[in-house]
Structures are given as structure tokens and as C-alpha cells.
Amino acid sequence: MAKFDPIEGRFVYLTIQGVKYRVYYEESGQGIPIICQHSAGSQGLEWRHMLTDPEIISKYHVIVADLPYHGRSLPPESVQWWKEEYKLTKSFFIDFQIELSRALGLVKPVYIGTAAGGFLALNLALEHPSEFRAVIGVEAAKHAGTATLDTFDHPYIGNDYKRANAMYFSAPANPEKYRRAITWVSMLAAPPVTKGDMNYYFIEHDLTEKTQQIDTSRCVVYLLTGEYDPTSTVEDTMELAKEVKGSKFTEMKGMSHAGMAENPVLFKKYLMPILNEIASK
């Protein structure tokens, strides 16, 4: 008897900023909807453990999409995308979540995202608090530091760079099988996409002087950051949490930049109290 995961995958057409996209998404479970957003230069595979966890999918409807240009969501057919440099913008990233939620008929879903997706959690709470019952920012910060983006898409630098880089954005004591899978998924992203996503992560995302406008009475904000993350550090998120009144921050010991993928068992220990609190309201 063959064994199957409980995941169902399909495509949905979304019109975002006047352009139609064929977007791949996977879902499983039933209950409170949770939109899970992958990180920059990655795809929904990062959340595969969440989609198959029996306890989670018994109470929650987990939805994981590949952003356009990522995973199985190809660039749009109506645009000559090859004539311009790909860049993920904040407005597109926000609009994508809203359109996805509405197209799937979700009612006040929970949003959870990691890294770039974690940054977006704060943008959603700021600009669309009525759309989400709660947001969970994993590895979130007010802004990222500076970085040279060209290494992510350079004719002399191949995918070996991404795999070597991704390995050390997971914490050293976590299971090697998961750490190695992260390196593989990082290589699946087209090089221009990894660089282009960094446009949002390093350049467009900046909550300086905006954090106090986030109203956590309208949209609850939870923050989880891994001890080892060198880009969004625990201290960065603590500073963010201090400014977003009512937000709830937890440090994830022994974790780094992609907790749900680098150690799903440990990540769940940090996540479940949050999900249970959301479900109890």
C-alpha cells in the first residue's frame, strides 16, 4: 500500500497589480486558516513539515504558496519579464497575500512567514490589520543590515555559493538531513530570484518610525527569532518587539534563520503555544 502525504497541491490564478499569475499552492488540514510564507530565494517546500504534522492539521488549515517566479509558480505569460531585472517589491509582496487569501475564501487567516516573509508579517499588521487575526514574524526585524546583492546573481558565481551559504543559516546542532535539505531548496531558486527577493529584504523593508503605528489590538503580533540567525539577530527582534506595543517575542534557542525547515520538531515546540493562544481567542 503506497503511503501518501495529506497535502493537496493545485494552481490558482491571481491578478496582482494588473498582472495575472498562475500560482501554485499546497494545503492540508482543516480549521483556522494559516498562510505560510517562504523566505527569499526559496519556495513553499520550506513549510512541508507544517503541512504534514497531524496535530497541526487536525486544528488548522495550512496553506503554502510559491510566490510568482518561485517554485512551480512561473513568471507571468502576459509580461516580457526577461527584459527587466526581477525585483520583489514590498507592495507586490503585500498584495500577493491579500489576493491569495481572498481568492481562497479565507476568513481572517493567521499569517506566518520567515525571514523576508517574517519581515512582511509586520507590514501586514501595519497596513492590513483587519485581514488577519494574527501574524507571526519568524526572524523579523525593523530592517536588515546592508549586503552586497550581486553575489546572488553573478555569471562567475554558481549555485555552489547558495548551497554553502544556506548551510550556515541553519544552526550547527540541528539534524544534518534537514540542514542539507535547506541547501538543496536554496539551489532550486533561479539566481535572479534570490537576488531580486533581497530587494525587499535589504532595501525596501524598513519599519523605522512605523513600528508604533502597528495596532496589536487589531492584529496580534507574535515574533520568533533563532539564537543563531546572523542577519535578523535576537537583539534586532527584541528591539522591534519593544517598539511594537503588545507584541510577543520568543527567542528560539538552538535555531537560526529557517526554524521550521532546519528543525521542525523544535520549531513546533515554539509555535504551538502561539497557535493555541490564537485558537483560544
Added chain:
Amino acid sequence: MAVHFIDPDKTSSIVDVLNSDPEFKIAARYMTKDVCIEVGKTKCIIKFRDGVITQIKSENAFADPWNFAIRGSLDAWEKFLQPIPPRFYDGIFGGMIRGNFVLEGDTVSAFSHFWAVTRMLDIFRELQNK
């Protein structure tokens, strides 16, 4: 703590382990570069030729040329070489972001061969703790 990979009595055996490591052999393919690793004031040149390390030179290397260099204090390398390193010392890239290590020289070459370099450093850690 004595750093093994700059110990002249140990470098020959370290080279043998590196060149026989299955992952390193794939990661280092095509690599012909001279890599400088500085541990505090000690300079070490690692010579790659067609994907094979031909020498780790840690004595009298002060005048040897190199393509790119990774520099760190003795304290930084000691932390890096721990079995489970503390945060911001577990990887060179993250360590560079946090200012614990410095990359200089031909950085395009460094990043194009980053997998080989990081695997080599992981093997240094494994051997350090054997």
C-alpha cells in the same frame, strides 16, 4: 588551544583527509587558487590545483601571494573550531556579517568556490575535535 590546521606537524595529514573527503572532492572541482587563512598573526596559504589541495603552508608564508584571504583573531578561530560553535562563529559568512571574520582579495573567486572553502573549514573543525 592550538589550532591544528596551522600546525606544520599536522598539515600534511590534514591535506590527505581533505583530498579524500567525498564532499570536498565534489565541492573543490576545477578550483585552482591560493587561499590565505590568517589566524591572528599567523598566515597560512592553502594551495588548490585542479580541485586538489597540494599544500597547506603555515611556515614562512609571509611573502606568498594569494587570491583571497579569510582573516580572524585567534579567539575567533578557536570559537569557530568548537564542536558546536557559538552563534556568529558557526559559519564564515555569518561571521563576516557580524564582523568576526574578514574576507579580502578576489571575493568573486571566494564566492565561486565558497562550497569548497566552507567544507574545508568544516573538516578543519572535525579534525580539531578528533
